[in-house]
Amino acid sequence: MANIEEQSAVVHFDDDADLNDSDFNDSDNDVYDDDDILFDHNVTKGIELDMPLTIEDGQAPESDSSSHVSSEELNIRSDSESDENSSRQKFPEYYVENENGKKKNPHLEVGLLFSSFEELKSVLKDYAVFNGVEPILKRNDKDRVHCVCKDGCTWRLWASKLQGEKTVQIKTYVPKHTCFRVRTNKNATFKWLVEYYLDDFRADPEWKIKHFRSTVRNDFGLHITKVVSWNTRKYAKVLVEGSDEEQFALLHCYGAELRRTNPGSTVIVSQPIAYAVIQKENTSSWRWFLMLLSEDLSMENWSSVTLMSDRQKGLRNVVADLFPTAEHRFCVRHMYQIFFRKDFKGKHLKDCL
Structure with missing residues (x-):
């Protein structure tokens, strides 16, 4: 998952509801008595043992067969690096798919591997914005994540760590949504929008708010507020041009470069x-x-x-x-x-x- 390296600038952004992703807050220390029951009911049996991957009757409605396939149909390859691992199966690993420099709608499937829960939850945010949905982390602790959609919607995802590893794997996935797309999405925060449209802001740092909102509406079918749009542009300018504090801190380097390239010059950096x-x-x-x-x-x-x-x-x-x-x-x-x-x-x- 490609992340943007944020500048160390002191920048104030207006408070807005989109700054807090409450549904994605970690609860690493939350342990519940029914965890083992939930695990048994939600984890697709046999995913790590090359057994048929099915959902028990009554647990979920029918969905595309591509979402519940045997591990033989996954992207399995042999590890020839050592005899010890030569027979170990390899599941597909998630990687960021870009199109014209922009990330694409994530393709989720049973068996998909992530480096951490943080990467998985970041991918779920991408999925939410692209598909106009708002997943909820119903179970979110240090070992497993259970994600559902709105009440009545059949979409759900269950992921947990591989035994003895930090790697996270999707164990159960029901891809079909029976809900309607949302017009406002709390996952489309100004930071998410900056990450997606950063190259556009590089080309036009003064991108007009009206045009930017129209672009987001055309690309994702989402309505964003003027406050979110303004914060997006302000944060993008910090990433593209740097803050005033950072620019001022470079004045001494600029003076040194003038002395180097123009011998005999007198350069004094002051107020x-x-x-x-x-x-x-x-x-x-x-x-x-x-x-x-x-x-x-x-x-x-x-x-x-x-x-x-x-x-x-x-x-x-x-x-x-x-x-x-x-x-x-x-x-x-x-x-x-x-x-x-x-x-x-x-x-x-x-x-x-």
């Missing part, structure tokens, strides 16, 4: 020289600000100075008027977001920059 609060960003306010900055710096030879800014029209005119000999350059990231994106959209352009 901002000046800032101002104004009513509106226009030619008049920029002229006032830059004139004060020029007086404070008391620089006589502006030809040795490079000014870097965005492409704000009023600012460009004022710089050309006040500092005609200074070199004026523009921020590449801002050029991409504001200028190039109008005519040339897509990730390829940003990669070139």
Whole structure:
């Protein structure tokens, strides 16, 4: 299961109901008197002994035969690494299937192996979003998981650890749903949406909320709130661009690189020289600000100075008027977001920059 490595940024996200996946909370220390009875009733007998995999009469309605097959029909292969394990059967292991860089609807089956319960529950969240359902972990402890759908729905899954291992295996699986798809899904959290749409946010960090919600509705048939959409975009920008704290922490590295590539340069990393609060960003306010900055710096030879800014029209005119000999350059990231994106959209352009 591919996971996104989260930045260590301090970012505040608005509270929303989707931040808590209560149905997937661990209960590792919960032990119940009826555990053994539940295990006997739900675990498909013989799955680890190459016996026919069936569900006893009265336990579940009929389902596709592909969900209850003998272990000979599973993906079994011999382990030739040692004589000791040469006769041990191998069940199919779960792996993330991607299409165009995005994960696909998980294919679940009896015998499927997972590295841990955490991976299984993460896959169940993917399954829930793709299929418009909300599974509930009816039994969730350190040795087994019993997952069901809504009351009256026939779908269910039972998984437990292999003896003496941390590996988790699906022992029983009834794939058929008799419930209706949901329009709102608590498993579609902003973090899940960021993981799925991260490449799209790389191409367009300012993806409009209205368009993003429409995309989610078309892809999954789900309605997400504006708060979830806003948090998704905000978190995506942190992953793509980094936080302000992380960017500021790189200033000393930037200064060292300037000294290395421009021998003889004087680079001093300190607090901002000046800032101002104004009513509106226009030619008049920029002229006032830059004139004060020029007086404070008391620089006589502006030809040795490079000014870097965005492409704000009023600012460009004022710089050309006040500092005609200074070199004026523009921020590449801002050029991409504001200028190039109008005519040339897509990730390829940003990669070139």
